[in-house]
Amino acid sequence: MRQRYLALLSVFASLPAMALTFQTRLESIEWTVEGDKFECRLAQPITDFGSGEFVRKAGEQATFRLKAYNPMMGGGSATLLAAAAPWQPGRDDINLGTVRVGSGNVLFNSSQVQAGRLISGLMDGRSPVVRHSSGDGRVSEVRLLPVRFTKAFADYQGCVAKLLPQNFEQVKQSEIGFPGGGIELDSAAKAKLQVMLEYMKADPTVNHIELDGHSDNSGNRLTNRDLSRRRALAVMEFFKANGIQESQITVRFHGERYPVAPNTNNVNRAKNRRVAVRLDRGAPAEQVAPQATKAATSATS
Structure with a gap:
């Protein structure tokens, strides 16, 4: 497992200098689960940025949303990826399409299909990545890591089991x-x-x-x-x-x-x-x- 973590760090260190990447340090990664009968949330805080959250309302499937403390991304669109894990060479990133980025606290909400594929990717060791390119060529990325996801997802499933049939x-x-x-x-x-x-x-x-x-x-x-x-x-x-x-x-x-x-x-x-x-x-x-x-x-x- 330590080798996997070191591989992650080496990949992040090799990102292009022009790409501004937001992610939490490996040793500080945590997933939180909150909810009630109406909604369940599975989130990873992102240092100096905000959080990435899977949100499932009663009667619906989950969506994925990105929340920011400050409007660090401009408007327009961003690419949503299920990025391959560095300890599994030979696999490509999975492009899940684009999302429209807003300027409020919640930058976007994904589709249910995109969220489902992100969850499947996390279970397979992939990282949800949001990649945004500005008009002047600057690239910013927000990355969640799959560390400790399996246990948190089990807790999240326990919350989902208690949701009301409909919202x-x-x-x-x-x-x-x-x-x-x-x-x-x-x-x-x-x-x-x-x-x-x-x-x-x-x-x-x-x-x-x-x-x-x-x-x-x-x-x-x-x-x-x-x-x-x-x-x-x-x-x-x-x-x-x-x-x-x-x-x-x-x-x-x-x-x-x-x-x-x-x-x-x-x-x-x-x-x-x-x-x-x-x-x-x-x-x-x-x-x-x-x-x-x-x-x-x-x-x-």
Whole structure:
């Protein structure tokens, strides 16, 4: 292992003089793992620069981002590499394409594919490298090293295992279907609602639910309006049975007025039999609009 480290040092010492390289000294390399149910981060601090971080949000794959204390790179684009390890001669660097470099604290976020290949490279002893060329020909590089990565990655995987199934952008809206034409929640509907419920319990700032019931045009308008009301109430009862207060729920029902597909065949009509569910980071329950609260109350009478 010491020979590998010495080989690394010799390679870095042989870089062209015109290339400004940021990296942490070999003996000071560390990886940190932080996270919660919403996001996991695996980072290597970079001396005099900032850090390189793999970030995985709930419901998504990881991306790689480069953070800087100061805007040390100009704008434009940079090349992202999985650089070959010096103790494995005969292997070339893997060019993972370009990234757009900004001027803020976070210089860029890679694609999920690029991040996945960087992680695979680190497991294989490769170094993530960001290479940026300025207009006057100056080259700057930021390099992370694979030292101690395997243990840190195992800890990161432990964090990932605890992530919620979806993040807020993915979970905040859902369509609950009633394909059979009734008012009962089927297993697919309950599974969708359970994911939303799990997120609400993990994030107390998400404290309001809006329910909009809909029907197809199979019956008369009064019957359809009542069906849409009862479907919305079925969803409300699911949330109430799982600890959500009725004062946090707004219920509206529209009958056949707002189809998502023309009511011209059975498949389309099934799509229109639905309840649209929306989660909000809104006002406390006691501040919910009076008209909306009244609608929920009258619908249950």
